[in-house]
Amino acid sequence: MPSADATLSVTSAALLLHAAAQRGADAAALSQAAGLDASQLHNPDGRLPIATMQRLWPLAAAATADPYLDLHLAEHANPAQFGLLAYVLMHSPTLGAAVQQLCRYQDIACNGTRTSLRRLGASIELVVELTSPAIVHPHFVLNSELLVYLQMLRMLSGQPLAPEAVRLAYPAPADAREHRRVFAPAPVQFGTPDSALRLPAAVLELPVLNADPHLLALMEPRAAALLARLQQPxxxxxxxxxxxxxxxxxxxxxxxxxxxxxxxxxxxxxxxxxxxxxxxxxxxxxxxxxxxxxxxxxxxxxxxxxxxxxxxxxxxxxxxxxxxxxxxxxxxxxxxxxxxx
Missing domain, CATH: 1.10.10.60 (Homeodomain-like)
Structure with missing residues (x-):
């Protein structure tokens, strides 16, 4: 799919609306203001144009009076909320296998960004690139994706994983204290060529809690079929x-x-x-x-x-x-x- 036509799973919008509602916002009013048909949120395989999500982000931040809502979204995230892709990750044997599946099936979650794994000796980096011109608020996307990935890895492994460094490919905000708090203890750099979350390479060997190989064998072909449909011209x-x-x-x-x-x-x-x-x-x-x-x-x-x-x-x-x-x-x-x- 051309990047201008990129879409994302409705589960992302559902998570943002849930987080906004937890902070006192009217989720129905936000949906209407963003041009989002609330009935779409009940279809776990549904898709939304990225432009719709980009309209929703600033509306949700304003409605909650939380300028750092993107930094707090991961606090409300649970892997099971992300549907088919989440089940593939939850039943991968190790975090390394789960990260490989995430990179392989990334388009199921959002085909306007690209996630890749970079190996750097004793460290690894999860790198997020923006590929859709419809993304006009990059900080919302980059902050929320990297923090959701970190939260996901912690929940899958049951370990309090600590990032070694964080790079964010957008200009530094006037006040970066909240960024440093949520990514602690990692130093945070802004205005870098790419955006990445660095972790010890040893985390890839950690087992995924309660992974079931039989469920993985059922879920992965479905994920492959969905990915193939998404990638049709x-x-x-x-x-x-x-x-x-x-x-x-x-x-x-x-x-x-x-x-x-x-x-x-x-x-x-x-x-x-x-x-x-x-x-x-x-x-x-x-x-x-x-x-x-x-x-x-x-x-x-x-x-x-x-x-x-x-x-x-x-x-x-x-x-x-x-x-x-x-x-x-x-x-x-x-x-x-x-x-x-």
Whole structure:
């Protein structure tokens, strides 16, 4: 996916809203102000445009009167909150294996950043790079990701891991005392070429508490499949939408939200991309239904009622009206003409 179209898991927004609510903010009002459909938060595999999360961050910081909300987000984080990717990490045998999985499946959490592991003799660094131009508030992203990673490693291992150093690729704030407190005892550098969390290399050998290899064997193929879907090109998005409509068209017309979920996109992102390609979702749904209807009408074994059901119409009469709007003919007239031909 091009970086301008990058998305992240709705679990990130859910965590931020939870943290804001714990500090007295109105989560529903924040969602509405950021243009976030609250119903999306209930889908663990749902995606949001990064631009939506970038709108949410400053709104949440203002609503909580906490200018360091990004530095405090990890206090509310639990690995299980991050869905499929979290379960892959929780059942990896060691922290080293978990970090490798994090780097491999990073796009499931957010494909607008890149996480990598750098080895430096007796130390290692978790490096976070920003790859999406939609990230206009880099400090929110870099602070929260590095601290969530540190919290995750501590919870997976059950050890109070202490970072050796922290680099942050944005200018130093006027007051960095809170940065130094949350990353203690590590020294914190600002304005560096990259952002990284340095730890002793020995942490990679620590076992993950309660890791279950059988659950890992179940979860990892699902993560690989989800990653493959996320990395599909968007050049033929209308064709991918048509494909998902056909796949989901089983007794009821698939909604825009259902197709967006299947494509790992937010509903609004899907609408925007379709509009840029000169399409609407309703137009594509009608095209698919019309094409399938004509195929079924050439087959004498399907009645009009059967076809209406197959195409997801609640009543045959609605199908008849729709087909006449599409073709200028009733289904019966179309079938008779097809037989005569």
């Amino acid at each position: 968007t050049a033929a998005l209308p064709d991918r939408v048509r494909h998902e409509i056909v796949r989901l068209l089983k007794g009821a017309a698939p909604t825009l939200a259902a197709v967006a979920d299947a494509l790992c996109l937010g509903s609004r992102t899907l609408q925007l991309h379709l509009r840029q390609a000169g399409h609407t979702y309703q137009q594509l749904l009608d095209e698919v239904r019309r094409e399938l209807a004509e195929q079924h009408l050439h087959d004498q074994h399907h009645s009009t009622t059967d076809i209406a059901f197959l195409l997801g119409f609640a009543e045959p009469s609605v199908f008849v009206r729709s087909f006449k709007r599409w073709t200028g003919q009733t289904p019966g007239a179309f079938r008779r003409a097809a037989v005569a031909a």
